[in-house]
Amino acid sequence: MTELTDNLLQLFCIFICGGHSCIAAVRIRSYNRLLVSLFYLSFGMGLAYWVLYLILFGTSPLVFCVSELSWTASYIFLALRLYADMPKEKQKEKAVFWILPVFSLAMCIFFYTRGSYFENILMGTAMGVLGYYAVKGICLAKIRNRSEKPLIFYAALFFYAAEYILWISSYFITKNIFVNPYYLVDILILNPALILIAVAQSREEKLCRTT
Amino acid sequence: MPYNIENIFICLAAPFLIAALGTNAGNRKNYLFIVLGFVCCIISAYLNTFFSALYNAQDTYAVLEISPVIEETVKLLPLLFGLIVFELCPEDGGNIIFNIAVGFATFENICYLLENGTGNLFYLFVRGFSSGAMHITCAFIIGYGLRVFRRPAALRAAGIFGLLCVAITFHATFNMLMKTDGMIKQLGYAIPIVSCIILLLLKAPFRKLTASK
DSSP states (O other): OOHHHHHHHHHHHHHHHHHHHHHHHHTOOOOOHHHHHHHHHHHHHHHHHHHHHHHHSSOSSOOOOHHHHHHHHHHOOOOOOOHHSSOOOOOOOOOOGGHHHHHHHHHHHHHTTTSSSHHHHHHHHHHHHHHHHHHHHHHHHHHHHSSSOOHHHHHHHHHHHHHHHHHHHOOOOOOOOOTTTHHIIIIIIIIHHHHHHHHHHHHHHHHHHOO | OOOHHHHHHHHHHHHHHHHHHHHHHHHHHHHHHHHOOOOOEEEEEHHHHHHHHHHOHHHHHIIIOOOOHHHHHHHHHHHHHHOOOOOOOOOHHHHHHHHHHHEEEEHHHHHHHHHHHHHHHHHHHHHHHHHHHHHHHHHHHHHHHHHHHHHHHHHHHHHHHHHHHHHHHHHHHHHHHHHSTTHHHHHHHHHHHHHHHHHHHHHHHHHHHHTTT
């Protein structure tokens, strides 16, 4: 029941943010908005599959987790959204860009002890790419002294951190009670991170229109 | 009723292959890719059996967690081959994936009819439209993706993989709803048709959006 409540709340958040992004993408014909909509769509579909499975079969998927494929797709779409804002001229690579991909690799090896190799590699790679572009975008904005903050990169970084905190918290405590850190992180950190991405995208579009 | 899918394939593919010989280039491509859809369905059936045995998955779990992954991936392989080897434009890629989806859905429906009989017309009507619409919706997802993710190649590969994952989840959700009874099952029948209509309505705005990119 606790897991279901948590997931339904998250599904509601995604439905609102995704619906708003989708309408905005069609109205203002924004490619970046389309990518954010795809992010919400794939995240929401993964979550919907998980919730339906829980409701109809009373357990989580046993053989192969289709939801994880959908969540991996959402990380890819968010990374593609960040990539769309990258300067097209060649940039000098810095060691700091690789901090999060290395962290993702370490976490991937850590999570091998539980879960399948295939799913860990997929999710670890997608998260590594997402982290790489988030840090790169923030660093390049600082180097270029942009007056406005690159909010979408900060939002993606927050989302990246929220996901890892969530996975780590679920690793150690598996009890199905409301005070389980997993549910607290899911409700209090991941949901705001999901909302923040839509807010950051809206703000960037507003700035683009005013400048 | 026991049946042999290879024999069904030969029977179904023969008219298409003969017609392909005597028609113009545009139609020939369509016929060949529909036959390729039949082939994809057979390969999926083999792979489903293999992986179900490998993971020791029971019937329900195989339908929910293994077959969507295999079927959507196998359907995408001919398109990937075309994109890599012939560098197809998005319009051609869209046509290919649609023809493959149509061939796949047709062959799957025929196998279903042989297994379950043709007694209940209303049920077959609803089932035929919804499972057909499900495969077409998955083709829509990939077809739209080809327009969004064009260049560079890495971006295109990542985008298509992402959309493949979305198509797999959609397919798996449909299969899950089909495994239930009552109201939820009826809702499951409606979902692919509604999704197909929504995607058709979004076609024009989507074309403008990708053209403005």
